[in-house]
Amino acid sequence: MLSPELLHGLRNLSLAARQAAEGFLNGAHASRRHGAGMEFSQYRPYQPGDDLRRLDWRLAARSDRYYLRESEVDTSLTVHLLLDASASMNHRDDNGLTKLDYARLLLAALAYLATQQGDAVGLTVLSPAGLRHLPPRADARQLPRLYHALETATAAGHFPDAATLAPLTARRQRALTVCVSDLYEETGEIQALLTRLRAVSGDVLLLHAAAHNELSFSYKGPITFRDLESNQTIQLDADQQRAAYLQQLQHWLRETAQTARRQGFDYHLLNTSQPLDGAMREFLRRRNAT
Template sequence: MSRLLDPAVLMAIKDLPLAAKTTIDGFMSGLNKSNVKGPGLEFSQYRSYQPGDDLRWLDWKMYARSDRYYIRESETETSISVRFLIDASGSMAHKDGAFSKMDYARYLAASLGWLAALQGDAIGLYAFQNQQLYMLPSRKDPQHMNRFFYQLEQLQPEGHFTTPIAYNNIFTNSQQKELLIFISDLYQPKNEISPLLEALAAFRHEVIVLHLMARNELDMDYAGYTTLQDLETQQTIPISSPQYRQEYQQKLQAWLQTQRKQLLEKNISYRMMTMNEPIDKALNDFLQQRKKSIL
């Protein structure tokens, strides 16, 4: 077991499904339920017989009671590939209290990865940093889980986000739709992240963006400091002026609304997570919301 797996977090999420919201082609039986209706394992509903339907799935008891032909439909249970995409650029070193954004990202990925593996899914890890891309392809076995946790623990934020040339081909060869969970603060001084998300949406994978924000950057609360330094560009800016703080708050809210709107327009799920929120509560709320959305 990894040190990243807080027992309180695991107890909070262990019974909640991490299921793909859209139809996902599974490669073996698991605990994730797809939206595919057909001759599966768990009964879903009846529907009227249509010419061309497989007669093996006629329900003769329903015919005896109603004198009509009904097809018994089920939900096919599938296992999926869940890939975790981690922004490991310098801005993820931003701290609020004892946690950095990278710390929070590690705990999120470790907990959701553990849950996905518990449900029988394959998991993979992709870290974007310094014009490079670290890849741990999706697999499903205990040794792979250990590698997943080890690589998460080794991630240290530095440099810039990876440029598109390094990741353009990594998702094009997949023959099935996948669940891709991108964890980032969405900081992109040179528009490095948007092309990635646009490409993922174009490949018709299901994409979830977990947007990490620190409470001190949301409130512009840096008591005792008069300047801030950009962790990626090294640029410094003054923050002592009350007028500057007000302007910052207005621009920040507009930026957050724009990020959410643009992602939703691409059919990308978006959820902002604030780092002062306990991780078990953040994950519980996130997974409960997803559970309701697929019922």
């Protein structure tokens, strides 16, 4: 798997998505199953109890054997991608990528995967200025629309308030919702949104983006931290605070994962310095179970 920085270095989201996703497509195509559908797939020998209407009588006349026409039943679904575009997603890792950069690459790869499965894919960029929403579609022009929306997304401000988010849960539409967020919130607003989406749409896959320098606290010596959303600053000695920080971080991560799973979400922690394969594997696992 290519690293996130190499994919980002391509400077072409369409190419990066295809490069990241193609390794998962071989043997992972699960959007169709054999059955009595409309699109022909293959023949198989007749077995007692099979529906005689599916016998291919012309083949039987030529071969003196009985075969059934197998077909493919389309089991595609709707995939709704959510991008947290609040300012904390501008946090930059040691590899030079921001969480937003990583989220763009990941969601583009998931959109490519879902499209290859025949799914209708939509995207909503969540920002305080309002929602940028592309309704789910399965046509050939949807991927370029999604790529453009991801490429032009910028992160700013706080996570949107409930009034801004209300249109997302106004209508019931069965879908697999995939949310990429760093889960920095003030009063549980991200959890509240996903809980409502699970109630009206069904399955939710929560991909928690965390930078490597956050997870390892790789900073050294005296340093000033600035909150990207409130602009508040704090000065500390990183070497003195590392042990306490890591202990609190692990407690927060455990609590976050437990809370998400209690709400019925599939939760997966992402290290933004690592390749995208873990998140894509989770997506395919969840998609195939839907």
